[in-house]
Amino acid sequence: MLATDGHEGVTYELGASASSSYADWAKALSTATGRHIAYAEVSEDQARAGLTAAGLPGPLVTMLVSFYGALARGEFDRPGEKLARLFGRTPATLQDFVAAAVRPQPDAD
Numbered sequence: 001m002l003a004t005d006g007h008e009g010v011t012y013e014l015g016a017s018a019s020s021s022y023a024d025w026a027k028a029l030s031t032a033t034g035r036h037i038a039y040a041e042v043s044e045d046q047a048r049a050g051l052t053a054a055g056l057p058g059p060l061v062t063m064l065v066s067f068y069g070a071l072a073r074g075e076f077d078r079p080g081e082k083l084a085r086l087f088g089r090t091p092a093t094l095q096d097f098v099a100a101a102v103r104p105q106p107d108a109d
Contacts, residue, residue, distance in 0.1 A: 014086065015078035020094045028098040044069050 020028075026039035042050070044065050051061040070076060084090050092100070 012082055013078045014083045015080055016091060016094070017079060017081060017084060019077050019079050024094060028095045029102070031095065032099040032102045
């Protein structure tokens with residue numbers, strides 16, 4: 001599709017049809033695995049302290065904390081239907097994606 005005319009210089013921001021939080025991921029993982037998986041929110045100060053204590057260099061800590069903060073504030077959240085149009089079908093829901101990802105796969109042998 002993108003190799004056809006009319007896409008030159010166009011930026012496509014692709015996102016799922018619905019937003020999902022870390023808590024939504026934990027719930028989907030819990031459902032798919034049959035085990036309780038909790039999400040515990042970590043403040044930026046806690047993240048900075050933990051990453052620093054783990055020995056990460058200061059600039060990397062700053063970048064990671066900034067990135068995680070932007071995720072938490074929804075700065076990268078771009079729900080919409082563009083991905084469905086690109087795929088030509090409705091993308092999997094979070095629950096369906098996680099269930100398929102944790103499902104045991106048959107041996108390739």
